[in-house]
Amino acid sequence: MNYEKWLILAAAIFSAGIITGLFAPVDLIADQLTGLEDTANALESISTLGIFLVILIKNALVLLMAFVLSPVLLIYPVSSLFLNGWILSAVGVLFAREESLLAVIAGILPHGIFELSAFVIAQAAALSFGMMAMRSVFSRDARSQLNANFHHNLRYLGIGMALLMPAAAIETFITPLLLGKTLGI
Secondary structure (H helix, E strand, O other), rough: HHHHHHHHHHHHHHHHHHHHHHHHEEEEEHHHHHHHHHHHHHHHHHHOOHHHHHHHHHHHHHHHHHHHHHHOOOOOHHHHHHHHHHHHHHHHHHHHHHOOOHHOOOOOHHHHHHHHHHHHHHHHHHHHHHHHHHHHHHHHHHHHHHHHHHHHHHHHHHHHHHHHHHHHHHHHHHHHHHHHHHOOO
16 A cells, blocks of 8 residues: 555544544543643743743654554554544534634644644554554565565654644744734733
8 A cells, every 4th residue: 555545544534533523522522621721731831942842742752652653553543643633623613612713723723734734644654654564474575565664654754743843833933823813812
């Protein structure tokens, strides 16, 4: 399976999570929302540069963990794609109800263009590598292709990681300004 098909699969899993989040009862993710609030409260005491670094490192670790753990039945990349889509849309629905759809767009779109692209690109690489690693356990032919597959997908992981830099910068420095203007703060 070529990388483009893995990219489509990753986008489909993420989209399935988004659709689920739009229609699932909000109380199903109440624990996640509490975690998000705790994280937001903890970030209030950190400098802007510190927030940038926390966002960048956290997101990079998520992508790296998905890639490294992908050979374990693809559990981490699949669940990460689905759950992140679900949480993103569920939080978006709640925020739109409390504030406005414009506030949701201002809070997600500017950095989301980079961050969500990075996420899907890197998760597609994790899916591709994980599947090849699992196949290599049972197939000599797959074993001979594993090294090339690893290096091929490592490049896409690198692209995803590189996209995290502008995403974190926008999320740290621009998104708060846009949200402030949108919310009248």
